[in-house]
Amino acid sequence: MSKLAKFAEDNGVKYFMISYTDLFGGQRAKLVPAAAIADMEEDGAGFAGFATWLDLTPAHPDMLAVPDENAVIQLPWKPEVAWVPADCIMEGEPVEQAPRNVLKKLIAEAAEAGLRVKTGIEAEFFLLTPEGDAISDPFDTAEKPCYDQQAVMRRYDVVAEICDYMLELGWGPYQNDHEDANGQFEMNWDFDDALVTADRHSFFKFMVKSIAEKHGLRATFMPKPIQGLTGNGCHAHISVWDLDGKTNAFAGNAGGQIGEVGLSEQGGYFLGGIMKHAEALAAITNPTVNSYKRINAPRTMSGATWAPNTVTWTGNNRTHMVRVPGPGRFELRLPDGAVNPYLLQAVIIAAGLSGIRSKADPGKRYDIDMYAEGHTVKDAPRLPLNMLDAIRAYDADPELKAMLGNDFSASYIKMKHQEWNSFVSHFSNWEKQHTLDI
Ligand code: ADP
Ligand code: MG
Numbered sequence: 001m002s003k004l005a006k007f008a009e010d011n012g013v014k015y016f017m018i019s020y021t022d023l024f025g026g027q028r029a030k031l032v033p034a035a036a037i038a039d040m041e042e043d044g045a046g047f048a049g050f051a052t053w054l055d056l057t058p059a060h061p062d063m064l065a066v067p068d069e070n071a072v073i074q075l076p077w078k079p080e081v082a083w084v085p086a087d088c089i090m091e092g093e094p095v096e097q098a099p100r101n102v103l104k105k106l107i108a109e110a111a112e113a114g115l116r117v118k119t120g121i122e123a124e125f126f127l128l129t130p131e132g133d134a135i136s137d138p139f140d141t142a143e144k145p146c147y148d149q150q151a152v153m154r155r156y157d158v159v160a161e162i163c164d165y166m167l168e169l170g171w172g173p174y175q176n177d178h179e180d181a182n183g184q185f186e187m188n189w190d191f192d193d194a195l196v197t198a199d200r201h202s203f204f205k206f207m208v209k210s211i212a213e214k215h216g217l218r219a220t221f222m223p224k225p226i227q228g229l230t231g232n233g234c235h236a237h238i239s240v241w242d243l244d245g246k247t248n249a250f251a252g253n254a255g256g257q258i259g260e261v262g263l264s265e266q267g268g269y270f271l272g273g274i275m276k277h278a279e280a281l282a283a284i285t286n287p288t289v290n291s292y293k294r295i296n297a298p299r300t301m302s303g304a305t306w307a308p309n310t311v312t313w314t315g316n317n318r319t320h321m322v323r324v325p326g327p328g329r330f331e332l333r334l335p336d337g338a339v340n341p342y343l344l345q346a347v348i349i350a351a352g353l354s355g356i357r358s359k360a361d362p363g364k365r366y367d368i369d370m371y372a373e374g375h376t377v378k379d380a381p382r383l384p385l386n387m388l389d390a391i392r393a394y395d396a397d398p399e400l401k402a403m404l405g406n407d408f409s410a411s412y413i414k415m416k417h418q419e420w421n422s423f424v425s426h427f428s429n430w431e432k433q434h435t436l437d438i
């Protein structure tokens with residue numbers, strides 16, 4: 001009996017949702033009855049790749065999404081359905097640009113270097129009205145709403161239901177809070193291997209949206225859904241371990257400013273890779289037009305955007321692109337809620353490995369409040385100001401493109417240029433207001 005057929009029998013699953021994530025982060029799925037899962041488990045479920053964002057044509061042969069049976073998750077809110085992330089295959093070969101394949105290739109490369117990357121993410125979200133045009137809680141209006149006790153309790157039914165499910169799934173959730181924008185929440189669970197975190201990140205988005213819908217609300221991970229309020233970040237915490245996962249290769253004392261914050265030489269180089277490729281990797285960590293309303297943003301109503309503007313790193317200080325909150329790990333604060341869960345992990349490993357290979361220097365540590373004193377920093381690059389600048393920076397970084405795969409990079413750049421062209425051909429109200437009477 002196939003592993004998934006057995007899983008269905010043991011757990012009362014009626015349908016499997018065979019799911020893959022396309023280049024724009026969309027989750028695509030087929031619902032397969034348990035009676036038909038044995039064949040699909042081996043051969044995969046067929047998809048017309050062109051119908052999703054994967055840079056395929058209508059003439060391409062069928063793409064097959066082969067479920068990863070080790071990653072199956074039974075939906076806690078609908079136990080007769082089980083979600084299985086899948087790997088995209090075409091004519092017996094992995095589809096190079098499919099995000100989960102890109103990540104698996106980089107994990108294998110890290111393993112060849114004797115390294116195992118573990119990460120945790122903080123996927124912030126807003127709870128809006130079903131139409132998505134207003135914060136769902138009309139009383140959530142405080143100027144500094146972060147950790148608002150009363151407001152988090154008004155959304156207790158949604159938050160606790162999701163947290164209960166994470167407990168049930170064994171993810172090790174440990175805190176939930178109201179975040180820095182009105183209507184914004186964050187839920188944290190334990191870090192794990194990069195692929196596990198990427199699958200959980202995908203599932204978390206699916207779960208949050210589903211439970212919000214169940215309660216008559218709409219959840220969004222959009223980077224900046226409401227002008228003037230803090231946006232949805234998706235910080236990533238990163239550490240690198242030896243292959244058996246017991247020794248943290250990032251913990252140590254490399255000496256100098258790196259050693260002072262508890263990072264090893266290797267940790268310093270990995271960080272150096274992130275710093276070196278930051279402007280380019282923003283094309284992946286901040287993938288949408290709207291992403292650039294979150295970074296480089298003016299001060300928000302709460303007093304701070306909590307998002308970076310420049311490529312700088314620091315110790316336990318939340319105003320820079322990279323924060324080292326404690327020994328043996330660091331936090332990349334650049335990614336936002338639109339980030340593709342698989343490409344996020346992939347680009348971190350790609351930049352980090354490239355940094356280790358080239359012994360990249362992360363540069364000077366800044367221990368200042370970047371929001372108040374950022375103007376005093378003269379030598380740090382600015383993050384891209386818009387999606388086009390980011391795509392161009394990515395295109396101009398041959399090392400990062402090769403690390404992620406040249407086929408993937410070519411597809412990604414092509415699709416993102418198309419998206420940008422669609423955006424700029426859109427006639428906006430702003431231009432009318434600013435040009436009508438000229
Ligand atoms: P903060 O808000 O201070 O940035 P959170 O507690 O919200 O931090 O999130 C921290 C994330 O980092 C969690 O997912 C946690 O499991 C993860 N994390 C903690 N230690 C490590 C580590 N050594 N390596 C990778 N991730 C880690
Ligand atoms: Mg947090």
Ligand code: MG
Pocket residue numbers: 122235331
């Ligand atoms: Mg954080």
